[in-house]
Amino acid sequence: MAGKMGGPKAVDKATDFKGTLKKFLKIISEYKILIIIAFLFAIGSTIFAIISPKILGNATTKIYNGIIAKINGTGTINFNAIKSILICLAILYIISALFNYIQNLIMTHVAQRASYKLRKRISHKLNKMPMNYYDKQNTGDILSIITNDIDTLQLNLNQSATQLISSIVTLIGIFVMMCTINFTLAIITALILPIAGIIVMIIVSKSQKYFMNQQNYLGSVDGEVEEIISGHTVIKAFNAEEKSMQNFNQDNEKLCVAGFKAQFLSGLMHPIMNFVANLNYTIIAILGAIFAINGKITIGNIQSFIQYSRNFTNPIASLAQISNLIQSMIAASERVFTFLEQEEYVDEGTI
Numbered sequence: 001m002a003g004k005m006g007g008p009k010a011v012d013k014a015t016d017f018k019g020t021l022k023k024f025l026k027i028i029s030e031y032k033i034l035i036i037i038a039f040l041f042a043i044g045s046t047i048f049a050i051i052s053p054k055i056l057g058n059a060t061t062k063i064y065n066g067i068i069a070k071i072n073g074t075g076t077i078n079f080n081a082i083k084s085i086l087i088c089l090a091i092l093y094i095i096s097a098l099f100n101y102i103q104n105l106i107m108t109h110v111a112q113r114a115s116y117k118l119r120k121r122i123s124h125k126l127n128k129m130p131m132n133y134y135d136k137q138n139t140g141d142i143l144s145i146i147t148n149d150i151d152t153l154q155l156n157l158n159q160s161a162t163q164l165i166s167s168i169v170t171l172i173g174i175f176v177m178m179c180t181i182n183f184t185l186a187i188i189t190a191l192i193l194p195i196a197g198i199i200v201m202i203i204v205s206k207s208q209k210y211f212m213n214q215q216n217y218l219g220s221v222d223g224e225v226e227e228i229i230s231g232h233t234v235i236k237a238f239n240a241e242e243k244s245m246q247n248f249n250q251d252n253e254k255l256c257v258a259g260f261k262a263q264f265l266s267g268l269m270h271p272i273m274n275f276v277a278n279l280n281y282t283i284i285a286i287l288g289a290i291f292a293i294n295g296k297i298t299i300g301n302i303q304s305f306i307q308y309s310r311n312f313t314n315p316i317a318s319l320a321q322i323s324n325l326i327q328s329m330i331a332a333s334e335r336v337f338t339f340l341e342q343e344e345y346v347d348e349g350t351i
Contacts, residue, residue, distance in 0.1 A: 045099035049227025
């Protein structure tokens with residue numbers, strides 16, 4: 001991070017990730033009851049969503065058995081049983097959606113209040129800074145902290161907090177449900193975790209520095225814009241338009257490159273994870289068919305298991321995406337806390 005906040009500098013990671021995280025957690029600690037409630041609703045929503053494919057598989061099995069019985073002349077499809085299953089399934093989906101809505105509402109409130117608290121602290125801090133601080137610092141970069149960095153912190157907190165819990169619960173819950181269907185297939189599916197973990201670590205390690213640079217260069221661009229607007233008369237008087245535009249274009253180009261690299265690397269996550277998921281899906285479909293022929297698994301359970309296996313990589317990709325959000329959030333938080341920790345003006349006449 002830049003020694004002076006007006007000049008961005010390439011870094012590999014936040015200067016003090018753990019320290020910044022502790023300061024951030026302290027800010028939101030007063031909302032811990034609301035956060036715990038939101039987490040409980042997120043867990044409940046996830047659990048209900050995880051159970052649903054297994055119930056849907058039971059409906060598939062009922063239909064398949066009914067068709068076979070009808071072909072053999074020994075029975076027919078039990079539509080009443082299927083109706084009961086579908087009603088139960090609809091109730092689970094409704095409850096899951098309701099819980100998800102409530103947890104999103106709570107976390108939005110927490111994120112808004114936390115950002116409000118930080119903006120208030122920054123506003124108070126601005127009035128206590130010595131005059132020479134403003135002479136040395138880029139005004140636009142200070143404005144970027146108040147607007148862009150706080151907005152980044154607020155948005156990423158709202159998105160990442162409950163998604164983190166939901167993804168972990170989903171990952172564990174899906175594996176448990178797959179084990180109840182067929183342990184062998186579950187273990188085979190779980191083997192993709194090391195592959196996915198390696199992919200995630202490589203992409204995260206490469207993208208982290210670009211997220212930090214993106215925040216720094218954004219502040220520099222804002223500074224150039226503010227100086228061009230506020231000093232328009234002076235720039236005109238000294239014919240410095242070309243120099244101003246040259247400085248702006250340089251910083252804008254750096255922001256463009258850093259933003260592209262950060263988004264490109266994080267955007268690789270889903271296509272790569274989809275490839276891994278499709279490879280796993282193919283293996284499961286072949287082995288599931290063999291097991292079904294040998295009577296080791298029902299048709300409905302194959303359908304449920306395939307659905308679970310398709311969803312198994314989703315929380316892994318989500319965790320990777322959340323890690324990017326957290327990196328961006330910590331990078332923004334570090335800039336905010338660095339400003340808040342600047343030495344304040346002391347009136348020596350009152351001492």
